Amino acid sequence: xxxTPLGEDNYPDPLISSPRGGAGLWRxxxxxxxxxxxxxAFALFGERIPVEVVMTFVGLLAVAGVFFLxxxxxxxxxxxxxxxxRTLAHALVDTVPRGIVVADRDGKIAYVNAHYGTFLGALNNxxxxxxxxxxxxxxxxxxxxxxxxxxAKDGRNAVEDIRIIGGLGGSQTETTRAFWYRxxxxxxxxxxxxxxPVVAWTVEDITRDRENNETAFLDLQRAIxxxxxxxxxxxxxxxxxxxxxxxxxxxxxxxxxxAEFNAGQLRLDDVVRGDGATxxxxxxxxxxxxxxxxxxxxxxxxxxxxxxxxxxxAARLADGELGETRTLVLDRSSAPENEEExxxxxxxxxxxxxxxxxxIATLDGEGxxxxxxxxxxxxxRWSGEEKSLELQPLNDLIGEGSRDKLARALSDATxxxxxxxxxxxxxxxxxxxxxxxxxxxSEVSAGSPEQVNVxxxxxxxxxxxxxxxxxxxxxxxxxxxAGGVAHDFNNLLTAIIGFSDLLLLKHKPxxxxxxxxxxxKQNANRAAGLTRQLLAFSRRQTLRPxxxxxxxxxxxxxxxxxxxxxxxxxxxxxxGRNIWPxxxxxxxxxxxxxxxxxxxxxxxxxxxSITVRTSNVTEEETKALKFEGLVPADYVLIDxxxxxxxxxxxxxxxxxxxxxxxxxxxxxxxxGLSTVYGIVKQTEGFIYPVSTLGEGTTFKIFLPRYVPTAExxxxxxxxxxAPAKDLTGHERILLVEDEESVRAFSARALRTTGxxxxxxxxxxxxxxxxxxxxxxxxxxISDVVMPEMDGPTMLKVIREKMTNLKIIFxxxxxxxxxxxxxxxxxxxxxxxxxxxxxxxxxxxxxVLRRQDNPS
Numbered sequence: 001x002x003x004t005p006l007g008e009d010n011y012p013d014p015l016i017s018s019p020r021g022g023a024g025l026w027r028x029x030x031x032x033x034x035x036x037x038x039x040x041a042f043a044l045f046g047e048r049i050p051v052e053v054v055m056t057f058v059g060l061l062a063v064a065g066v067f068f069l070x071x072x073x074x075x076x077x078x079x080x081x082x083x084x085x086r087t088l089a090h091a092l093v094d095t096v097p098r099g100i101v102v103a104d105r106d107g108k109i110a111y112v113n114a115h116y117g118t119f120l121g122a123l124n125n126x127x128x129x130x131x132x133x134x135x136x137x138x139x140x141x142x143x144x145x146x147x148x149x150x151x152a153k154d155g156r157n158a159v160e161d162i163r164i165i166g167g168l169g170g171s172q173t174e175t176t177r178a179f180w181y182r183x184x185x186x187x188x189x190x191x192x193x194x195x196x197p198v199v200a201w202t203v204e205d206i207t208r209d210r211e212n213n214e215t216a217f218l219d220l221q222r223a224i225x226x227x228x229x230x231x232x233x234x235x236x237x238x239x240x241x242x243x244x245x246x247x248x249x250x251x252x253x254x255x256x257x258x259a260e261f262n263a264g265q266l267r268l269d270d271v272v273r274g275d276g277a278t279x280x281x282x283x284x285x286x287x288x289x290x291x292x293x294x295x296x297x298x299x300x301x302x303x304x305x306x307x308x309x310x311x312x313x314a315a316r317l318a319d320g321e322l323g324e325t326r327t328l329v330l331d332r333s334s335a336p337e338n339e340e341e342x343x344x345x346x347x348x349x350x351x352x353x354x355x356x357x358x359x360i361a362t363l364d365g366e367g368x369x370x371x372x373x374x375x376x377x378x379x380x381r382w383s384g385e386e387k388s389l390e391l392q393p394l395n396d397l398i399g400e401g402s403r404d405k406l407a408r409a410l411s412d413a414t415x416x417x418x419x420x421x422x423x424x425x426x427x428x429x430x431x432x433x434x435x436x437x438x439x440x441x442s443e444v445s446a447g448s449p450e451q452v453n454v455x456x457x458x459x460x461x462x463x464x465x466x467x468x469x470x471x472x473x474x475x476x477x478x479x480x481x482a483g484g485v486a487h488d489f490n491n492l493l494t495a496i497i498g499f500s501d502l503l504l505l506k507h508k509p510x511x512x513x514x515x516x517x518x519x520x521k522q523n524a525n526r527a528a529g530l531t532r533q534l535l536a537f538s539r540r541q542t543l544r545p546x547x548x549x550x551x552x553x554x555x556x557x558x559x560x561x562x563x564x565x566x567x568x569x570x571x572x573x574x575x576g577r578n579i580w581p582x583x584x585x586x587x588x589x590x591x592x593x594x595x596x597x598x599x600x601x602x603x604x605x606x607x608x609s610i611t612v613r614t615s616n617v618t619e620e621e622t623k624a625l626k627f628e629g630l631v632p633a634d635y636v637l638i639d640x641x642x643x644x645x646x647x648x649x650x651x652x653x654x655x656x657x658x659x660x661x662x663x664x665x666x667x668x669x670x671x672g673l674s675t676v677y678g679i680v681k682q683t684e685g686f687i688y689p690v691s692t693l694g695e696g697t698t699f700k701i702f703l704p705r706y707v708p709t710a711e712x713x714x715x716x717x718x719x720x721x722a723p724a725k726d727l728t729g730h731e732r733i734l735l736v737e738d739e740e741s742v743r744a745f746s747a748r749a750l751r752t753t754g755x756x757x758x759x760x761x762x763x764x765x766x767x768x769x770x771x772x773x774x775x776x777x778x779x780x781i782s783d784v785v786m787p788e789m790d791g792p793t794m795l796k797v798i799r800e801k802m803t804n805l806k807i808i809f810x811x812x813x814x815x816x817x818x819x820x821x822x823x824x825x826x827x828x829x830x831x832x833x834x835x836x837x838x839x840x841x842x843x844x845x846x847v848l849r850r851q852d853n854p855s
Contacts, residue, residue: 098204101131102188104196105153119203120169126793131183131201138164148185152199155187161206180210219357226356228258233308233329237280241268250329255301271298280312280325291448298329306331359435359456361394362442364449367410368393371450379458381429394454399426406437413441413452424459434459489527490812491739493834496524498745501837502752524834545583545683547706550614550636551575557590561597561612568607571597576615582636583706588679595676596640596699603644603697613639617702627688627700634705635685641698647691655689727841728754731778731848735759736766736794737810738786742833746781749837750844763789767797775801779848781831781840784811792822806847810835 038057041049090113093100099116103109112128121134132149135141144160151158160183167179182204190197227234233250237243242264251258254271268280280294294310311328359376361369369392380397394410395403402425412420420439427433435456442453500521507514554573562571593612600610617635647655656677680687684704691697733755737743740761747757758773760766763786770777780798784791791809798805809822812833822828831843 098202101128101201101203102198103130103152103201104198105155106196107132107149107152110198116203119205120167122168125796126790131185131203134168134203135162135181135183138162138168140164144183148183152185152201155197155199157184157186159184167207178210179205179207182206223356233331235271235327235329237268237325237327238264239323241280243267243271244324253300253306253329253331254298272296280310280314280327358458359454361454361456362450363394363410363452363454365414365451366393367395367407367452376456379435379456380427381433397428399428402426409437409439410452413439432460432463434463490833491742493524493527495739495741495745497521497834497836498742498749498840500524502745502748505752505837545585547581547583547708548586548589549579549581550638550703551579553586553589554593554612554614554638557593561594564594564598565601565610569601569604570609572609572611574611574613576613578616579614580616580634580636580705581708582703584683584703585679588683592676592679592701593638593640595673599673600640600642600644600697603642603646605645608643608696610643611639611641613637613641615639616705622702627686630686630688630702635702636705638701638703639698640701641696643696646693646695646697647689648693652689652691727838727845729845729848730754730756732756732758732773732776733844734766734769734773734777734780736761736763736780736782736786736791738762738783742783746840749840753841755844762786763791763794763797766794770798770802778806779844780805780807781844782807782809784809795822795828806850808843808847 094114096113097115099119099122100111100113101109101116102111107130109128109130112122116122116128119134121137122128132145135145141162141164144162148158148160162181162183164179164181166175166177168181182202184202185199188198188200228248230247230249233247233253235243235246235250243266244263246254246256246258246261246266248258251261256266272280291311291313294312296310297305297307300306309330311330312325313327314323314325356373356375359373359379361372361376364370395406398406402423406423406425409420409423423437423439425435425437427435436459438455438457440453442450500517503517504514504521507517554575558571558573565571597610597612604610615637617637619632619634622630622632622635655673657674677687680701680703686702688700688702689697690700733750735743735747735750735757737746737759738761743759743761747759750757758769758777760769763782766780766782782791782794795807798807806829808829808831810831810833829843829847831840835843
C-alpha cells in the first residue's frame with residue numbers, strides 16, 4: 001500500500017475491497033474468454049464458416065462497441081477512478097476528532113484521516129509522516145514512543161499519555177504551557193487487501209481534559225485548604241476511635257506536624273483527656289444522625305490541656321454498626337467565658353462560608369430553603385424577596401425537566417442514603433442557566449429544620465462551550481461533504497460554460513442554434529449558483545465582493561419580492577438616512593434577502609405584512625445590544641420582519657442547522673437559512689433571529705461598514721477612465737489541469753486569442769514540460785488540488801529555478817482558503833471556478849500586463 005498525501009481531493013484506496021468490484025472483474029474476464037474463444041474458432045474453422053455468419057458477428061461487435069462508446073460519452077457508463085472509491089466509512093473516519101494512521105508494523109503508512117494533518121509536523125511537503133516520527137523530536141516522548149513502537153511490532157494494544165511543553169511543533173505564544181497527547185496503537189485484522197499485518201495509530205489532543213482535571217483537583221485542594229485554615233478545628237474518626245483526618249488548625253493547636261500525620265496513626269484516647277473519648281464513639285442506638293455540643297478538654301502533644309467546645313456528630317450504618325464521626329472543634333482556652341471570642345469565630349466562619357466559589361443551601365425535610373450563602377443568589381439569579389427564605393421550595397428555582405430527579409435526590413438524602421447522584425438541571429429563570437447539584441444529608445442540632453445540604457456549581461459557561469463545540473463539529477462535517485461535491489461539480493460546469501462560449505463565437509444571434517446554446521450556458525450558470533449555495537454554508541465559496549449601497553440593492557429587488565410573496569401579503573421597505581456603504585458579493589447578498597423574505601412568506605399562511613429596513617448602527621449602540629458574540633463596531637443593519645406565527649426557543653436554536661426545516665415533507669430542503677448563515681459569516685457579518693410565538697419574527701443582519709482607503713478611491717477613478725482592454729497576446733503559457741475537459745477548454749480559449757499554450761496533466765508532468773522548454777514560459781495556470789503533486793507543492797519546486805514567475809491558481813474553493821495552503825504566495829493570482837471564456841482571457845491579460853509593467 002502506498003502512502004497517500006493529505007488533501008481535499010486526495011483519498012487513499014480503501015483497505016477493504018468492494019465485493020461488487022470483484023464481481024465486475026469476473027464479468028470482464030468471462031467476456032474476454034468468450035471473445036478469445038470466438039477468435040480461435042474463426043481462425044481454426046474459418047473456411048467452414050459461411051461468410052454471412054462471420055460478417056454478422058463482426059457487425060454485432062461493431063454495434064456493441066459504438067453503443068458502449070456512446071454510453072461512455074453520455075455518462076451512462078464510467079471508469080471508476082481512485083478518487084471515487086471514497087466510502088462512507090472514510091468520510092466518517094475523516095470527521096473523527098482525533099488523528100488516525102493505519103500502517104504496517106514497520107511503520108509504512110497506508111491511510112491517514114484528515115484530522116491527523118492538523119497536528120504541527122504531521123505533514124512533510126504535503127506527505128504524512130508516521131506517528132513515531134511525529135514525536136521523534138520531543139525528548140519527553142522518547143520512552144513512551146519506544147513502548148508504543150514495540151507494541152506495534154508485536155501486534156499488541158498500547159496506550160500512552162505524553163506531556164510536551166509548548167506542544168507539537170512548539171507554541172509561539174504558550175512556550176511554557178504543557179500540552180498532553182494520548183497516543184494509542186492496536187492491531188487490525190488482516191484482510192485480502194492487506195499483504196502485511198497492519199496496526200491503527202490514534203493521536204488525540206487531551207490538553208483540555210487534563211486542564212479540566214487539574215482545575216477540578218485545584219478546586220478540591222482549595223476546598224481542603226479552606227477547611228485546613230478555617231478558624232475552627234476539625235477531625236474525623238472511625239468506629240474504633242482511630243482518627244482518619246484532622247485539619248491544620250487543630251494540628252497546630254495540639255502541637256502535631258500535619259506533614260507527619262497518617263490516617264489511623266492517632267487515636268481519640270491520645271487527644272481526649274480522661275474518659276472523654278467514650279463520649280465520641282457511642283452514637284444513638286436507633287441509628288439516627290445527631291449533632292451534640294460537648295464541652296471537653298483535649299490533650300496537646302506536650303501534655304497540657306486545651307479546653308474546647310465540640311460540635312460532634314455520629315451515626316450508625318445500615319447494619320447497626322457505628323459509622324465515621326465528624327467533629328468541629330472551637331478553642332475556648334484564651335477566654336473560656338468570653339462569648340465575644342465565640343462570636344468572632346462565628347463571624348470568621350461565616351465569611352469563609354460566604355466566600356466560597358459555589359452556592360450552598362440547607363433545606364428542611366420538605367425541600368424548602370432554610371439558609372444560603374452569598375453565591376447562591378448570584379448563581380440561581382434569585383434575591384429571595386418574593387417569598388420568605390424559610391418557605392421558598394428549591395424546586396421553584398429549577399426547570400420543570402429536572403424537578404422529578406431533584407425530588408428523588410432529596411428523598412434519598414433525607415432517607416440517609418450514603419450515595420446520592422448529582423443532579424444536572426436548568427434554572428427556571430429566563431435564559432440557559434445550568435447548575436450541577438450535590439446533595440447530602442445534614443442536621444446541625446437536634447430539632448433543627450436543616451436536614452439537607454445542597455452544593456451547586458454554575459455549569460452555564462461549560463454547557464455553552466459544549467453546545468458550540470458540538471454545533472461546530474456538525475457544521476464542519478456537513479460542510480466538508482458539501483464542499484467536496486461542489487468542487488467536483490465546478491470542474492464540470494467550467495467545461496460546459498467554456499465550450500458554450502466557444503460555440504457562441506461561431507454562432508451569432510441570427511443562427512438557429514444560438515438560442516439552444518444560450519439555454520445551455522444559462523442553465524450551467526444556474527447550476528453554478530447551486531454550487532455556490534453548497535459552498536456558502538460550508539463557508540468555502542468564492543465571494544466577489546464589491547462596494548454596495550444597500551438601499552439601491554433592496555429597491556432593485558422590490559418588484560421581484562412582491563411577485564414572490566403573492567397578493568395576500570404586503571411588502572414595505574424602509575431606509576434610514578445616509579446609509580453607509582458595505583463591501584459584499586451582490587449576488588450572495590441578494591440571495592440572503594430573497595431567502596429571508598420567502599421564509600417570512602411561508603411563516604404567514606393566512607397572509608400578513610413583511611417589512612425590510614436598512615439603518616446605521618454605531619459602535620456605541622452595538623455595545624448596548626445583548627446579542628451574543630456581536631463585536632462592537634459600526635454596522636449597517638438589515639431587518640427582515642414578518643407578522644407570522646413566530647418560533648419557539650427550541651426551533652430558534654436549530655434554524656441555522658443544515659437540513660433542519662419546519663416545512664412539510666418535500667416543501668423545504670433545510671439549506672436556505674444555513675446558506676444565509678454561511679454567506680453572512682463569510683462576509684464578516686452577524687445574523688440573529690428575534691421571535692415571539694404568535695407575533696412574528698425579525699432577522700437582524702449586521703454587515704460591517706466599509707470605509708475606502710485613499711488608494712482604493714484613486715484606483716476607482718483610474719478604472720473609470722481606462723480604455724477598452726485588448727485580450728490578445730503571444731506569450732508562452734503552461735496550463736496544468738488534471739481534469740481533461742477543463743484543460744481542453746482553457747487551452748482552446750487561450751490559443752484563440754493568440755497565446756502559445758503547453759499542457760500538463762499534473763505537477764510532475766508540468767516539471768518535465770518546463771525542463772523541455774528550458775524554463776522559458778511567461779505564465780503558469782494551474783489547478784490547486786491534483787493527484788501526486790498539487791499546485792502549491794509544484795510552485796515550491798518551480799520557485800527554485802524561476803523566482804519571479806507569475807502563476808494563476810484556479811479552484812472552486814474560496815481564495816483565502818487556497819492561500820492558506822501556499823507557503824510563498826508572491827506573484828500568485830487566483831481565478832475561481834467555474835470561469836467563462838472572457839474571464840480567463842481577462843485574468844491572463846491583467847496578470848501579464850502587471851508583469852510587463854511592475855510599477
